[in-house]
Amino acid sequence: MLEIKNLSVKYDDVEVLHGVSLEVGDKEVVALIGPNGAGKTTLLRSVSGLVKASCGETFFMGRNLNLVSSDEIVRQGISHVPEGRRVFYNMSVMENLLLGGYVRDKKERKQTLEYVFEMFPRLAERKQQRGGTLSGGEQSMLVVGRALMNRPKLLLMDEPCLGLAPIIVNMFAESINKMARQGLTILLVEQNARFALSTATRGYVLTNGKIVAQGETEELMGKEEEIRKAYLGA
Amino acid sequence: MFTFEIISQQVLNGLLTGTSYILIALGLTLIFGIYRMINMAHGAVYMWGAYFCHVFADTIGLNTYLAMAIAMVLAGLLSVGIERTVFRPLKGCPDWVALVAGLGLYYALENFGWIVLGPRELHIHALATQEVVRFWGLYANLQKVILAGICMATLVGTILVLKKTDMGRAMRAASADPEAAKLVGINTERMSMLVFFLGGAFAAAAGSLVGSLTSVAPGMGFRPMIIAFVIVVFGGMGSIMGTVVAGLLVGVLQNILAYAVTPKFAYCFTMLSLLTIFIIRPTGIFGEDK
Amino acid sequence: MTREKLVIGAVLLAYALIPAFAPENIVHLMTITGIWIIIASGLNLLTGYMGYVSFGHAGFVGIGAYTSALLTLKFGMSFWAGALVASLFTALFGLLLGVAILRLSGIYFSIGTLILGEILYSIYYNWSPVTGGFMGLNVPPPELALPFMGNISFELMQWYYFVYLLVFLVVGGLKLLIDSHFGKEIIAIRENESLSQSLGVNINQRKSQCLAISCFLAGMGGALFGAFMGHVDPDSFSIAGSTEFITIIIIGGLASLMGPFFGAYVLITLSLYLEVLGKWRMVVYGLIIVFVMIYARSGIVGFLETIFKREFRK
Numbered sequence: 113m114l115e116i117k118n119l120s121v122k123y124d125d126v127e128v129l130h131g132v133s134l135e136v137g138d139k140e141v142v143a144l145i146g147p148n149g150a151g152k153t154t155l156l157r158s159v160s161g162l163v164k165a166s167c168g169e170t171f172f173m174g175r176n177l178n179l180v181s182s183d184e185i186v187r188q189g190i191s192h193v194p195e196g197r198r199v200f201y202n203m204s205v206m207e208n209l210l211l212g213g214y215v216r217d218k219k220e221r222k223q224t225l226e227y228v229f230e231m232f233p234r235l236a237e238r239k240q241q242r243g244g245t246l247s248g249g250e251q252s253m254l255v256v257g258r259a260l261m262n263r264p265k266l267l268l269m270d271e272p273c274l275g276l277a278p279i280i281v282n283m284f285a286e287s288i289n290k291m292a293r294q295g296l297t298i299l300l301v302e303q304n305a306r307f308a309l310s311t312a313t314r315g316y317v318l319t320n321g322k323i324v325a326q327g328e329t330e331e332l333m334g335k336e337e338e339i340r341k342a343y344l345g346a
Numbered sequence: 347m348f349t350f351e352i353i354s355q356q357v358l359n360g361l362l363t364g365t366s367y368i369l370i371a372l373g374l375t376l377i378f379g380i381y382r383m384i385n386m387a388h389g390a391v392y393m394w395g396a397y398f399c400h401v402f403a404d405t406i407g408l409n410t411y412l413a414m415a416i417a418m419v420l421a422g423l424l425s426v427g428i429e430r431t432v433f434r435p436l437k438g439c440p441d442w443v444a445l446v447a448g449l450g451l452y453y454a455l456e457n458f459g460w461i462v463l464g465p466r467e468l469h470i471h472a473l474a475t476q477e478v479v480r481f482w483g484l485y486a487n488l489q490k491v492i493l494a495g496i497c498m499a500t501l502v503g504t505i506l507v508l509k510k511t512d513m514g515r516a517m518r519a520a521s522a523d524p525e526a527a528k529l530v531g532i533n534t535e536r537m538s539m540l541v542f543f544l545g546g547a548f549a550a551a552a553g554s555l556v557g558s559l560t561s562v563a564p565g566m567g568f569r570p571m572i573i574a575f576v577i578v579v580f581g582g583m584g585s586i587m588g589t590v591v592a593g594l595l596v597g598v599l600q601n602i603l604a605y606a607v608t609p610k611f612a613y614c615f616t617m618l619s620l621l622t623i624f625i626i627r628p629t630g631i632f633g634e635d636k
Numbered sequence: 637m638t639r640e641k642l643v644i645g646a647v648l649l650a651y652a653l654i655p656a657f658a659p660e661n662i663v664h665l666m667t668i669t670g671i672w673i674i675i676a677s678g679l680n681l682l683t684g685y686m687g688y689v690s691f692g693h694a695g696f697v698g699i700g701a702y703t704s705a706l707l708t709l710k711f712g713m714s715f716w717a718g719a720l721v722a723s724l725f726t727a728l729f730g731l732l733l734g735v736a737i738l739r740l741s742g743i744y745f746s747i748g749t750l751i752l753g754e755i756l757y758s759i760y761y762n763w764s765p766v767t768g769g770f771m772g773l774n775v776p777p778p779e780l781a782l783p784f785m786g787n788i789s790f791e792l793m794q795w796y797y798f799v800y801l802l803v804f805l806v807v808g809g810l811k812l813l814i815d816s817h818f819g820k821e822i823i824a825i826r827e828n829e830s831l832s833q834s835l836g837v838n839i840n841q842r843k844s845q846c847l848a849i850s851c852f853l854a855g856m857g858g859a860l861f862g863a864f865m866g867h868v869d870p871d872s873f874s875i876a877g878s879t880e881f882i883t884i885i886i887i888g889g890l891a892s893l894m895g896p897f898f899g900a901y902v903l904i905t906l907s908l909y910l911e912v913l914g915k916w917r918m919v920v921y922g923l924i925i926v927f928v929m930i931y932a933r934s935g936i937v938g939f940l941e942t943i944f945k946r947e948f949r950k
Contacts, residue, residue, distance in 0.1 A: 160529060162525060162528060181533070183531045186528075186531030192529045194526060194529055198525070200518070200519050200522050201522065202518075202522060203515070203519070207515055210512070210515065211515055211527075211532075212530050214512060214532055215530075258530065261530075262530070439933075442689040442746045443929050444929075445743075445746060445750075446883065446925065446929050447925070447926050449875065449879045450883070450922045450925025450926040450928075450929065451922060451923075451925075451926050453879070453918060454919045454920075454921070454922025454926065455922070456922075457915075457917075457921075457922060460915070461916065572754055575747075575750075576751060579747055611758075611762055614762065617754050617755045618755055620751065621748060621751045624740075624747070624748060625736045625740060625748065628740050
């Protein structure tokens with residue numbers, strides 16, 4: 113479904129991704145793990161068109177995304193849950209969700225809204241509350257819910273559980289599994305390798321802008337020593 | 347003398363003046379919300395809007411309000427042109443650079459106005475200019491009341507659009523967090539063009555209405571623009587309610603000062619009082635502390 | 637070092653010889669340019685070195701021009717005393733103003749000075765009994781009484797040499813100032829105000845000193861301008877004037893002593909050539925400001941630096 117070939121990205125003159133290749137198959141949950149500053153966020157930002165690749169190509173369902181604008185990418189069915197829960201603080205939960213379905217037509221939106229409320233009942237209870245007044249966990253639900261409103265084929269998630277209590281993280285892992293069972297393709301970026309590998313079927317390890325390990329989750333679990341090395345930058 | 351009647355009359359005049367400021371400042375506020383830049387060429391768009399209205403209403407002879415609508419569209423397009431050629435290349439620059447560039451463009455457009463309009467006094471024909479309405483012992487020029495009405499209608503319309511429609515929500519999202527807005531599929535560049543279009547159109551409406559009360563001249567836009575700019579700052583930069591309250595306050599302040607001191611120095615004293623408040627509270631009276 | 641001295645010597649010589657060869661209108665224009673360099677250098681200190689962008693500088697120039705004119709016209713002072721008092725008065729104004737307006741920083745300072753510029757302009761324009769309103773005031777030409785030589789009347793030549801003497805004094809003085817502790821501290825304020833405060837820079841004192849010096853030079857430029865033109869009127873001191881001064885220091889290159897030289901000459905030469913455009917002149921002038929802001933913000937000095945660095949590297 114998503115295929116990244118030899119992708120390099122530069123900020124100003126500094127290259128942060130050096131020829132990364134990665135693949136996400138249909139209905140697969142793939143984890144991208146790696147230490148801080150490895151370039152994971154940049155990779156997602158490049159997929160959704162927020163930064164332009166200096167080299168390499170990205171294909172989504174066989175179409176090249178390199179010259180496609182970010183709003184068109186959303187329209188094609190990629191939703192991106194950005195780093196650091198970017199809810200619209202001064203808008204209500206409902207307005208946030210409606211914006212999530214901005215590129216979909218209104219009838220469709222109503223149905224999706226029901227689906228999202230079913231997935232996260234808490235959001236239904238807080239419908240009229242302002243996004244900024246929600247708790248951290250609720251905000252995370254809201255951003256994921258907002259991304260689901262787009263009826264994505266591919267969901268990119270950038271550390272949705274950062275700074276959340278363990279109970280809520282577990283609940284989130286469950287939701288992610290549920291979405292996956294319903295047939296959603298997910299690329300999950302995490303620093304917390306254990307959480308990522310417990311939800312994903314396959315994984316990639318990214319350090320210093322390069323893929324250093326990849327494979328089935330179990331396989332990667334076996335290579336724990338290698339991954340630890342990668343994290344410590346040895 | 348300061349009788350109750352005189353003061354209420356001055357307050358009424360001030361509120362009516364204030365509405366024209368609000369109409370100019372509203373566009374600046376919307377633009378600032380999305381662009382984080384103050385468009386100093388706005389006063390020139392206001393003047394050109396008034397001139398377009400004069401051409402369609404007086405030279406061609408259309409109905410005044412139809413002429414105004416056409417002028418709004420043309421001025422909106424002019425404003426979009428300004429966005430694309432001047433402000434878009436300046437994205438990411440220090441704030442003051444946009445101020446200088448905007449002023450430079452203002453002078454270019456004003457002086458182009460001197461070539462096209464010439465030193466003649468141009469008028470916009472409107473029937474209501476001669477009429478006076480009286481109520482509660484106060485009186486007001488009917489055209490001013492119409493101006494206030496159009497301003498209020500525009501304001502309410504804008505707020506409704508922002509609150510209730512997809513486009514409005516998208517505009518608010520783009521101004522609150524442009525990147526998150528992109529991630530839900532909002533074309534933020536199109537939003538920028540949209541606010542510049544609306545800003546230009548509102549300025550043209552204000553210019554046409556003020557032009558029908560007084561006259562149309564190349565230099566007519568500078569002071570209203572500066573006043574509107576100050577109103578935007580006082581409204582807390584980007585807040586619409588702040589802009590409305592600040593606009594009315596400045597209008598009233600100016601009229602009271604014109605009566606209490608002398609009309610000549612009203613502008614000077616208004617600016618002086620605003621500067622004083624500004625120094626005490628730079629984020630504006632309605633701005634949030636950040 | 638010696639090469640630098642040679643260059644300076646050559647430049648001084650060229651300036652000294654120019655009036656002998658150049659036609660009168662060029663000398664006249666160069667004199668005005670010299671006055672602009674003085675004002676722009678002051679603005680550069682505030683804006684280029686300390687990072688406080690003033691949109692009201694023409695208003696400060698006006699204070700010097702009107703004060704000096706009024707002192708000579710109404711109090712019978714000589715031009716020399718009047719100009720000195722006017723410059724000091726403008727500096728004092730800056731010092732007092734600084735207490736209030738330097739509470740603002742960044743874009744808020746710019747907005748504050750813009751409003752202040754409007755206030756000053758509106759005073760010049762409307763306070764007719766004192767400022768002469770939009771008609772302005774006529775200023776008598778200065779006279780110089782020297783021992784043994786009697787009265788020297790101030791013609792164009794005298795003006796030229798006098799102005800450029802001041803220009804070189806001002807630029808030399810600014811160089812000493814920039815190289816001193818003071819200069820390093822105001823640059824530190826530009827780079828990071830709160831950090832420099834925590835490193836022990838008395839930022840409030842430095843900021844008001846810098847504004848006062850900048851105002852002093854603005855006042856001096858104003859006094860010279862009024863007396864040289866023989867006339868002061870409000871239109872020279874509007875926001876348009878302030879925009880022009882900012883453009884000068886940007887065309888030249890911010891935070892460089894030579895910047896105001898280049899900027900003033902480029903702008904003056906441009907406006908000379910733009911005369912042929914007739915009524916289109918001001919339109920093109922405004923567009924040039926826009927163009928400079930979009931494409932040429934590093935200025936002539938920045939351009940020269942990139943060229944020379946490349947040459948040295950290759």
